[in-house]
Amino acid sequence: MPETAKRSFPHNFSPGPGAIPEVVLAETREALREVPGTGLPLLGLGHRTPWFRSIVDEAEAHVAALLGLGPDHRVLFLQGGASLQFTMIPLCFLRGRGRSADYLRAGYWSAKAVPEAEREGRVKLAWDGRPGGYARLPSDGELTLDPGAAYFHYVSNETVEGLQFDRVPGLDAVPRCCDMSSDFLARPLDCSRFGLIYAHAQKNLGPSGVTVTVIRRDLLEAIPAGLPPMLDYRAQAEAGSVYNTPPVFAIYVTLLVLRWLRHEIGGLAEMEKINRAKAAAVYAALDAAPELYRLRAPRDQRSTMNATFTVPTPELEARLLAEASDAGITGIEGHRSTGGFRVSLYNAVTLDSARVLAGFLGDFTRRHG
Numbered sequence: 001m002p003e004t005a006k007r008s009f010p011h012n013f014s015p016g017p018g019a020i021p022e023v024v025l026a027e028t029r030e031a032l033r034e035v036p037g038t039g040l041p042l043l044g045l046g047h048r049t050p051w052f053r054s055i056v057d058e059a060e061a062h063v064a065a066l067l068g069l070g071p072d073h074r075v076l077f078l079q080g081g082a083s084l085q086f087t088m089i090p091l092c093f094l095r096g097r098g099r100s101a102d103y104l105r106a107g108y109w110s111a112k113a114v115p116e117a118e119r120e121g122r123v124k125l126a127w128d129g130r131p132g133g134y135a136r137l138p139s140d141g142e143l144t145l146d147p148g149a150a151y152f153h154y155v156s157n158e159t160v161e162g163l164q165f166d167r168v169p170g171l172d173a174v175p176r177c178c179d180m181s182s183d184f185l186a187r188p189l190d191c192s193r194f195g196l197i198y199a200h201a202q203k204n205l206g207p208s209g210v211t212v213t214v215i216r217r218d219l220l221e222a223i224p225a226g227l228p229p230m231l232d233y234r235a236q237a238e239a240g241s242v243y244n245t246p247p248v249f250a251i252y253v254t255l256l257v258l259r260w261l262r263h264e265i266g267g268l269a270e271m272e273k274i275n276r277a278k279a280a281a282v283y284a285a286l287d288a289a290p291e292l293y294r295l296r297a298p299r300d301q302r303s304t305m306n307a308t309f310t311v312p313t314p315e316l317e318a319r320l321l322a323e324a325s326d327a328g329i330t331g332i333e334g335h336r337s338t339g340g341f342r343v344s345l346y347n348a349v350t351l352d353s354a355r356v357l358a359g360f361l362g363d364f365t366r367r368h369g
């Protein structure tokens with residue numbers, strides 16, 4: 001029986017909220033009936049209970065273990081999505097500091113962070129990809145970095161364009177603040193090189209509603225007093241990520257995904273191997289038909305998380321979408337700002353699904369290439 005026919009739901013390449021591991025979906029269904037050991041359904045459990053404290057503590061511990069974090073870093077679970085991090089970072093680290101911040105504008109999402117910082121202080125663009133239509137990432141030599149900057153902000157994987165850094169840009173002397181929303185926990189990471197990392201959950205970690213921030217303790221301690229507590233990392237840390245009512249459902253499901261990533265996948269090195277195999281299968285199918293599939297990203301900057309491409313005509317685009325849907329493949333439309341296609345291969349997308357998609361792209365080439 002073909003893979004598509006066996007499944008009760010489509011192969012989901014959604015850019016976010018993205019796929020959730022099947023085992024986690026099953027556990028979530030069960031938790032909606034009754035969370036093991038509590039006698040209550042997930043949606044009726046209070047955030048001030050010892051149960052919820054243990055959920056947050058365990059989730060923090062999994063993130064710390066997966067990343068090999070030491071006591072120098074704190075893990076926080078915050079609200080407001082990645083977009084609120086665009087605001088919180090300059091509020092906490094730029095406002096009133098008498099220094100500027102360096103921002104890399106290399107895609108749709110890193111561009112969105114810039115005006116939020118400009119509200120709080122002076123911003124210098126370390127490099128600007130906008131005139132070039134965000135077609136590529138810069139080399140180290142192209143960056144203009146200020147050794148006196150308050151911090152350096154960039155996005156490790158530009159989700160819309162499908163451009164991913166395979167290195168850590170910036171100066172070690174300046175705290176790096178990195179938006180890893182679309183590639184967090186998809187590969188091993190040396191957190192000692194970052195001051196702050198953030199990622200909303202809805203791509204690699206779980207449902208929307210919660211954002212994970214990993215922050216260096218010395219930065220936490222340097223945050224000035226008097227900020228609105230919901231926007232103050234230190235207040236959130238002091239409250240153990242439960243300053244107000246947090247998204248209990250999202251944090252619980254994120255915990256289930258973290259357990260899966262640690263215990264079923266076996267950690268980030270294993271996750272990276274699977275992610276690379278998925279990306280290799282899809283890019284090979286695309287590369288096999290360069291007249292039909294026009295990849296957006298330069299080869300050495302292609303994202304393992306988001307493969308972006310166009311086809312020559314609107315008719316072929318409509319046909320590809322319709323035939324993909326018939327084949328049980330969903331979520332591959334490009335971002336509204338770019339059009340074309342974007343295949344998202346986040347952690348929970350299986351190698352089987354990636355192979356089904358690659359097979360479909362090959363068949364489509366034979367029929368229409």
Ligand SMILES: Cc1ncc(COP(=O)(O)O)c(C=O)c1O
Binds near residue numbers: 082
């Ligand atoms: C890299 C990146 N940053 C930020 C955002 C915005 O996230 P949110 O909707 O959680 O604010 C997105 C959305 O997809 C993204 O991909």
